[in-house]
Amino acid sequence: MNEHQGAGARQVLSHSSVYSSVFRIPAIPPATSLPPFPRQEPYSLIFDHRLVQTETQLQCAREWRESGSLTPTMAEVAAFVKPKPRPIIRIGLFLISQSLLVSIICCVAGVLALLLLPVLAKNTYISENALMPGSASPMLSSADASDGHIFLNKIMSMDSTSTNTGTEIPEMIGKHIIESGGEVNYHQIQPISDNFHPLQFFLGPDVGIVQENYSCTSYGINTVGIVRAPRGDGKEAIVILTPYNSVKTTTSEALSLGVAYSVFSLLSRVSWLAKDIIWLAADSRHGEHAAVAAWLRDYYALSRGDLEKNQDMCVASSVLGHELTSVQRNGVSNGFRRAGTMAAALVIKVADSSTGFEKDGLKIYAEASNGQMPNLDLINIVNYLAVHGQGLQVRVEKIWSLLDSWWLYSLGELQELLGKVAKSLNPDWKFGIPASDYVEGCATLASSLYNQALGVPTGPHGAFRDFQVDSITLEFSPRFSSSQRVLFLLHVGRLVEGVIRSVNNLLEKFHQSFFLYLMTSPSRFVSVGVYMIAFALLIAPLPLVAAALFSDKLKSGKDDVSLEPSHPGESFPTFTAWNWLHTAKTVLIVHLWGAIVTIIPYFLSQFPNSSPLTNLSMWIASSLVGLFFTCAASGSLSISRASQLQIREWTLLKAVTVTAAFIGLCLMSVINYATAQIGALLLVPMCLMAVPLRIDMADKTMKALLRGACNILLVFAGFPPTAFLMMRGALDSFERVRIDDFWNWTESLRAWNSATYIYICMVHLPCWVLCIRILLLRR
Amino acid sequence: MATSFKFKPLTISILLLFLCNAIASSASGSSSTTMHTNNWAILVCTSRFWFNYRHMANTLSLYRTVKRLGIPDERIILMLADDMACNARNKYPAQVFNNENHRLNLYGDNVEVDYRGYEVTVENFLRILTGRHETAVPRSKRLLSDEGSHILLYMTGHGGDEFLKFQDSEELQSHDLADAVKQMKEKRRFKELLIMVDTCQAATLFSQLQSPGVLAIGSSKKGENSYSHHLDSDVGVSVVDRFTFFTLAFFERLNMYDNASLSSLFTSYNPNTLMSTAYYRTDLYQRRLEEVPVTNFFGSVMETIHTDSPYRAFSNRYYRKSKTEMPSDQSGGGNQRALEDSDVLEELADPKLNAIQVGCPLTHTWNTILGRMEKITQIDNFVNCGVVLMFPIVALSSWFSH
Numbered sequence A: 001m002n003e004h005q006g007a008g009a010r011q012v013l014s015h016s017s018v019y020s021s022v023f024r025i026p027a028i029p030p031a032t033s034l035p036p037f038p039r040q041e042p043y044s045l046i047f048d049h050r051l052v053q054t055e056t057q058l059q060c061a062r063e064w065r066e067s068g069s070l071t072p073t074m075a076e077v078a079a080f081v082k083p084k085p086r087p088i089i090r091i092g093l094f095l096i097s098q099s100l101l102v103s104i105i106c107c108v109a110g111v112l113a114l115l116l117l118p119v120l121a122k123n124t125y126i127s128e129n130a131l132m133p134g135s136a137s138p139m140l141s142s143a144d145a146s147d148g149h150i151f152l153n154k155i156m157s158m159d160s161t162s163t164n165t166g167t168e169i170p171e172m173i174g175k176h177i178i179e180s181g182g183e184v185n186y187h188q189i190q191p192i193s194d195n196f197h198p199l200q201f202f203l204g205p206d207v208g209i210v211q212e213n214y215s216c217t218s219y220g221i222n223t224v225g226i227v228r229a230p231r232g233d234g235k236e237a238i239v240i241l242t243p244y245n246s247v248k249t250t251t252s253e254a255l256s257l258g259v260a261y262s263v264f265s266l267l268s269r270v271s272w273l274a275k276d277i278i279w280l281a282a283d284s285r286h287g288e289h290a291a292v293a294a295w296l297r298d299y300y301a302l303s304r305g306d307l308e309k310n311q312d313m314c315v316a317s318s319v320l321g322h323e324l325t326s327v328q329r330n331g332v333s334n335g336f337r338r339a340g341t342m343a344a345a346l347v348i349k350v351a352d353s354s355t356g357f358e359k360d361g362l363k364i365y366a367e368a369s370n371g372q373m374p375n376l377d378l379i380n381i382v383n384y385l386a387v388h389g390q391g392l393q394v395r396v397e398k399i400w401s402l403l404d405s406w407w408l409y410s411l412g413e414l415q416e417l418l419g420k421v422a423k424s425l426n427p428d429w430k431f432g433i434p435a436s437d438y439v440e441g442c443a444t445l446a447s448s449l450y451n452q453a454l455g456v457p458t459g460p461h462g463a464f465r466d467f468q469v470d471s472i473t474l475e476f477s478p479r480f481s482s483s484q485r486v487l488f489l490l491h492v493g494r495l496v497e498g499v500i501r502s503v504n505n506l507l508e509k510f511h512q513s514f515f516l517y518l519m520t521s522p523s524r525f526v527s528v529g530v531y532m533i534a535f536a537l538l539i540a541p542l543p544l545v546a547a548a549l550f551s552d553k554l555k556s557g558k559d560d561v562s563l564e565p566s567h568p569g570e571s572f573p574t575f576t577a578w579n580w581l582h583t584a585k586t587v588l589i590v591h592l593w594g595a596i597v598t599i600i601p602y603f604l605s606q607f608p609n610s611s612p613l614t615n616l617s618m619w620i621a622s623s624l625v626g627l628f629f630t631c632a633a634s635g636s637l638s639i640s641r642a643s644q645l646q647i648r649e650w651t652l653l654k655a656v657t658v659t660a661a662f663i664g665l666c667l668m669s670v671i672n673y674a675t676a677q678i679g680a681l682l683l684v685p686m687c688l689m690a691v692p693l694r695i696d697m698a699d700k701t702m703k704a705l706l707r708g709a710c711n712i713l714l715v716f717a718g719f720p721p722t723a724f725l726m727m728r729g730a731l732d733s734f735e736r737v738r739i740d741d742f743w744n745w746t747e748s749l750r751a752w753n754s755a756t757y758i759y760i761c762m763v764h765l766p767c768w769v770l771c772i773r774i775l776l777l778r779r
Numbered sequence B: 001m002a003t004s005f006k007f008k009p010l011t012i013s014i015l016l017l018f019l020c021n022a023i024a025s026s027a028s029g030s031s032s033t034t035m036h037t038n039n040w041a042i043l044v045c046t047s048r049f050w051f052n053y054r055h056m057a058n059t060l061s062l063y064r065t066v067k068r069l070g071i072p073d074e075r076i077i078l079m080l081a082d083d084m085a086c087n088a089r090n091k092y093p094a095q096v097f098n099n100e101n102h103r104l105n106l107y108g109d110n111v112e113v114d115y116r117g118y119e120v121t122v123e124n125f126l127r128i129l130t131g132r133h134e135t136a137v138p139r140s141k142r143l144l145s146d147e148g149s150h151i152l153l154y155m156t157g158h159g160g161d162e163f164l165k166f167q168d169s170e171e172l173q174s175h176d177l178a179d180a181v182k183q184m185k186e187k188r189r190f191k192e193l194l195i196m197v198d199t200c201q202a203a204t205l206f207s208q209l210q211s212p213g214v215l216a217i218g219s220s221k222k223g224e225n226s227y228s229h230h231l232d233s234d235v236g237v238s239v240v241d242r243f244t245f246f247t248l249a250f251f252e253r254l255n256m257y258d259n260a261s262l263s264s265l266f267t268s269y270n271p272n273t274l275m276s277t278a279y280y281r282t283d284l285y286q287r288r289l290e291e292v293p294v295t296n297f298f299g300s301v302m303e304t305i306h307t308d309s310p311y312r313a314f315s316n317r318y319y320r321k322s323k324t325e326m327p328s329d330q331s332g333g334g335n336q337r338a339l340e341d342s343d344v345l346e347e348l349a350d351p352k353l354n355a356i357q358v359g360c361p362l363t364h365t366w367n368t369i370l371g372r373m374e375k376i377t378q379i380d381n382f383v384n385c386g387v388v389l390m391f392p393i394v395a396l397s398s399w400f401s402h
Helices: A002-022 A054-067 A074-081 A087-097 A099-120 A142-161 A168-179 A251-267 A288-301 A306-312 A314-318 A376-389 A406-425 A435-454 A461-465 A482-504 A528-539 A541-563 A576-604 A612-634 A647-671 A673-689 A693-699 A702-718 A720-731 A740-751 A755-775 B002-028 B050-068 B122-130 B174-186 B202-206 B242-252 B262-267 B343-348 B361-375 B377-401
Strands: A183-189 A220-227 A236-244 A276-283 A341-350 A361-365 A393-396 A470-477 A517-521 A524-527 B038-045 B076-080 B149-156 B163-166 B170-173 B192-198 B214-218 B228-232 B237-241 B279-281
Touching: A087 A099, A087 A541, A099 A406, A099 A435, A099 A517, A099 A524, A099 A528, A099 A541, A099 A673, A142 A168, A142 A251, A142 A482, A168 A183, A168 A220, A168 A251, A168 A276, A183 A288, A220 A251, A220 A288, A236 A251, A236 A288, A236 A482, A251 A276, A251 A341, A251 A482, A276 A288, A288 A461, A341 A461, A341 A482, A361 A376, A376 A393, A376 A470, A376 A482, A393 A435, A406 A435, A435 A517, A435 A673, A461 A470, A470 A482, A524 A528, A528 A647, A528 A673, A541 A576, A541 A647, A541 A673, A576 A612, A576 A647, A576 A740, A576 A755, A612 A740, A647 A673, A647 A755, A673 A702, A673 A755, A693 A702, A702 A720, A702 A755, A720 A740, A720 A755, A740 A755, B038 B050, B038 B122, B050 B076, B050 B149, B050 B237, B050 B242, B076 B122, B122 B170, B122 B174, B170 B174, B174 B192, B174 B202, B192 B202, B192 B242, B202 B214, B202 B279, B228 B242, B237 B242
Parallel strands: A236 A276, A236 A341, A341 A470, A361 A393, B038 B076, B038 B149, B149 B192, B192 B214
Antiparallel strands: A183 A220, A220 A276, A361 A470, A517 A524, B163 B170, B214 B279, B228 B237
């Protein structure tokens, strides 16, 4: 037995020796047997010895001799052995040495890859087996549709005749729900005060409810109807949402209610439900999103004392007081009614204007807060059923002004030509799409990218996404004259029924298909694996340039130190390699200032009745003051120390700035890819180009002057308000652009808790300020 | 006394000889020569979830067919996830259809599911095949087949190259199946085995089989998918797979006295309508497919053979050829054949092994001894003489003792 163990130990030993030989660990001789080092022997401590040239090492050695801290260490030994660097390190070194070329290539490739995304888009497909859209024939009959039409007419007549207090329609909806066999419950909402929760995308939605005094009439009343699945387990539910304004109901809102009613009454009769159906007729007088969000909050949060809470409120007296008391016993309750967890939510809307198309149109909105998207399968089944089932014209949003831009079209023709050439060379190479498709794809992609980057939900479906419920808004645009309303109700109702039946088949949450994607048309998408390439190419030069600048600085820095020794009063170590810490401090302080800029608008909004323009100017002014004070307090950018941060320090400052921009962009790409992509388009060229203007002036060559001009242009374009206004002007028209739009825009970002707002204030703006700082460095 | 001492060893040695013969004959009675005596069916649906409705419908249709053709319920092992009939999504509660005309409810009154829901596992499946159950498993859940059994093993679900998925959680590999069949062969649990698989790439599942007496057919070759036949837009799911659909279409024309051959079944699969190529493997199977009636596997048509005595097996003398007159073969094969083609008769021609399957091994041995004795008539006479001789010897010895 012992022998066996001994053999095992021997084996292990031999293994370890094998490993050491595999990994080429240099055999280190014992310290006593070290050969005496010549004093000039190159070595380095701080850096990988493979990075630093022999000259530098010599410099280092001299310096360390001076500081008197010379002890032979492992690094010396390593330097002495000097193994060949691994290939990855050699590639890295090569890239760093060629950083200018590499960054130009990467940036151009990144922009090209972004422009190529419509070509690289794939056709959508239904990934989840269980969905089986369209496998069941629709059961919604024309009788159901005409029921919905009658319901619609009732609402319309009610709206026109009575003096509307906003309770009649919920009452009527409730009555109809009970007649069709569902359960009813009224949920009242109040306007939510404007709170800024910048971290909401990390922490999840706020479940705390602001209890303030509102008069009874200001309450909105959500009507909730629930059909329980006859043989289901009651664990899951599907939501149909129809927002309408209870005070002033428009025809289109009434139409959407009619659709929901006809589907709901059908579903209360069918025997195949496995998930409960919730119909939420949300009162949108305080905003569609607010009403839905309030209901969702209560649905997921309120657990104890639902009943008492609601009885105290005034809805009980106003809505349920008179007519419904008889019905109340067999269906309506004041308590909050719930079904299971939500599998999916469909928001049904009808557009006010009819389409110019021959078919009824359907527009899909999917973007939720912070660029979150519902599972692609949900869009796929809607698209599939709408196109193949009901023959609707499906669209997703696009930026119309891009459609007739000549340069996009010529780009499209170019790629089409390339595709044709490739196909003639090898018939198996199939890329390239028709130029018109390309332009359409680009316009849709740009809209998709913009809406995701904004981080503001494009409809009430955004509230569901905050609770991880997949949801989309379906906006139907009828082409009818009013006589064809029943037909419209039939088509739309069948589509909604089909989607619900398909989701009803689902066994788990939506998980099969993509969550990270960009749409280029209703049936084409770009997945995360493809679009990240464009972003990765764009930001790849940042760390390379930072490293290149840093190593350059290190080389030149040695000369500085040797020429003029540092101030005797300085407490920090004299070694130049540590100098980056000072610049890092500067950069950190500017980013801190960014955080202050972030919260200033919150205080500004405390002053009521101020115009957007004054707010904006106040914001800018206070930011400037803030910048001055922060810098003064920290003492890094102050005038007295300006001599410290000399113009030859600019490379170091730029290196740290570029690094900060890189970190910021990487972080943002995790939170919201689209913001990071658009931000990188602005930030990367600006950071990479930044060179002090004095140097350009001194150079007086054409190239230097051009570079200076470019820098000024980039910095001008990089200022968030100008960037915003220019973009708006380019997409819309410059006449209609006003400066205070920017304030309103940031206000909306702030109100929707968009991470983009934080990105602009805490990444983009500080980097912009630092770039200006680099440009304006004095000699 | 001396004579008695002289005779006793002789008698003992003769008895020993008989015993050895009996053992030898039972040992040599391998399944290739054993008579087909009973039929079993193992029907496995390996998938669950609503969208796999068609797999359960496949299995239940085949269950109905084999029952109709005469395999009794106690000889059918049905493995079914059984989550369709009472699924909340089923528009017709407690009913399962395999056709959109809804004429036939497969989930009738007497469906005996032996392994239900999460019991449908690879482990249980292999235990059924090999018969290595825990002691608590009731007889109704065991495959109590013997060396005279013809077994139909039908499997449907989602498969791939050399595997079959069991309920989205585990796989049965072709090696596992081959190993289990080999064990069955060694344990003499079947005489002939027909494996019928309706999955994607079904032919790969039985590629590793080595045991003789196994016939296998799959719905598709390697690299091919098997497709569903049609969609019931009322229920909202596909209700039957193509391979099973055409198998059932074949059997619907038959009753249990029909005499269609396996080859007529196998050639009835049209790759165009199937959208895949039905592949069957015959290299392990001795008999010619044209001579094997489908009822040898899908039914339980036993020949009733009249014997005079309940304990004494019939012999050549008693055997009469029971020629069954068959109605004309409707199956499209068109070849009229009588049961005399089947192996039953050729085995009966071998008189020493014509014992009907009897439960007790002792009577089995006794029957064999009897058979032997009939054959060796000289020894018969010899023994008779010995018995006759006994009387004077006994009388003589008693006389001496007085």
